[in-house]
Amino acid sequence: MRHILVAEDREVSRELLLAVLTGVGYRVTAAVDGRDALAKTGHELFDLVILDLNMPHVDGVGVLECLKKDPRYESVPVVALTAHAMEGDRDRFLAIGFSEYITKPVNLSLLRREVARLLEAAPPEWKS
Amino acid sequence: MALIEAENRFRELLEAAPDAIIEVDLDGHIVLLNAVTEKLFGYSREELLGMNVDDLLPAHVSPRHAAHRAHYAGRPQTRPMGSGLILRAKRKDGSEFPVEISLSPVNVEGGFHITAIIRDATQRQLAEERIRAANQQLELRNREVERANRLKSEFLASMSHELRTPLHTIIGFTELLAEELEGPLNDRQKRFVTHVHQDSLHLLALINDILDLSKIEAGRMELRLETFDGAAVLQEVVGAIRTLADAKEIRVENRVAWPVGIVADRVRFREILNNLLSNAVKFTAEGGDIWIEVSVDGGMASFSVSDTGIGIAPEDQQAVFETFRQVGSTTRGVREGTGLGLAIVKRLVEMHGGTISIESELGRGSRFEFSIPSAPTREPLILIIEDEPSARELLATYLQPSGYRTETAGAASEGLAKARQLRPDLITLDLLLPGRTGWQILRDLQQMPETRNIPVLVISVLDEDKAALKLGAAAYLRKPLKKEALLRAVRENLARESGSKI
16 A cells, blocks of 8 residues: 655644545555654655645755655655745746645645656555 | 215115125124114124124134135135025024025225125024924834834735634535545535535635735735636636525526636636625625626626615715725625725726726615626637447537537547647546546546646546545546536536636
């Protein structure tokens, strides 16, 4: 089963993301902030990572930068999630290495569609 | 005789002057003066005649004055008043006051004297000081207003973010419940969830209103212009407003039955319509009527929203466009909303290069008409991927009368090719295509960059809603398909896609 890491500091928002994805059958692990996300990606390899950009300790961009240095995560898609939608944002975030950029309020089917697409494009499941 | 007359006229002129006038010899002794001089310095004429002019100066400048006088005597020329220079003078009682002085040489037998015109500058200086102080005050206040304004904008921006964050999750969870993946809802529960959803969207709209207005006022609102069918957006807005209207048994008649191409910011255009229509519902009594019409003329499309509501008195008709204004005498206790709606509408219409006008009669109703630049139209294109010819036919007959263009594909490969080529606005997909390739199509559509943003409605006899949604289907419709359910899903998804496009 594909395993997704969702890092979002706000509890209610976190549960919403979890429900949207577990509801259609994914295995999802939650991280409560950027530091937690790095701890979890450190000893487990996820198939996809979704990062809220605005988190305490280490923000979404900070987590992405660390993941980019980790060879195991070389081809794991990382999705940015943010409440501030501004023109040109998408290109900016794709340019620094995010695989996709999704704005809040989260359109449920759009999120699932992007997740399905990115998982399909990612390499076969990692076996330990 | 003539000499005496000339002397008298000179005297009269001297005394009539508003300023003090004195004549001094090169040693500084006063030889001539007028009455104003006595008044100004507090000395009598007798005291002044023969007095040295240096004694009319304060002690700190007096000693240097002889040198100044000598310098002037060396190069005598008229030095007019008003060169901005203010000097100090001293009265008999020792008090000092500001003066302006003009100097000119006058020829006398065996040399020249100096005439000085002395004007009391006390009032001028006071006035200047007052102006300076007032300016300073004004600048301070301006700076304060600027700062307050900036703080207000920052506050609104951060506040609206704080307000929207929990709203976003409310909307998300409501949509999750409505999907019924977590378990079925009964009809009442479904209705309740719909109410929560509608009202949270409404609340979000209000918050966005406040942010919008603060953006407009700060000149930070930018329009994203595109060409689209205004009638389709109108239809969605009318559909959304119908629940409110039904509750008051108000008939809403949309008389715009054909596509109306406009060039506008889609989100803002929707906002304009939504504001005008919700106002119409709000201010129309139970059992009333609302109707919407359009006319296209001279490159502009004019939409009008009319109602049989309470109307607005002539003297209040312009005030309704002001911010935070609900015309008190006519609202009769209806105070729902921010009072910002029409102010925003007017500004948005004007930003698009249009105008808005109102016709109204108290107790009879109102008619708001606004214009927006028009453009040729394009109806949304829907690609139907379905192997059974009769089912294809049926879907097309459902869709075409509602203003959609349709294209059909009977096999998977044809469907994918057409999707890539035509870039339809929406795709309907049957899962059970020959060789069970429906799932593969869904997957392929997401992989191709040209097609991955196109919403896909999966239509099937199978019980595979969870799997389809997981793969990113926009909606799952079960056969046998009802026309209403299809049109609703198409409308919702076209609206959502266009709404989320940035």
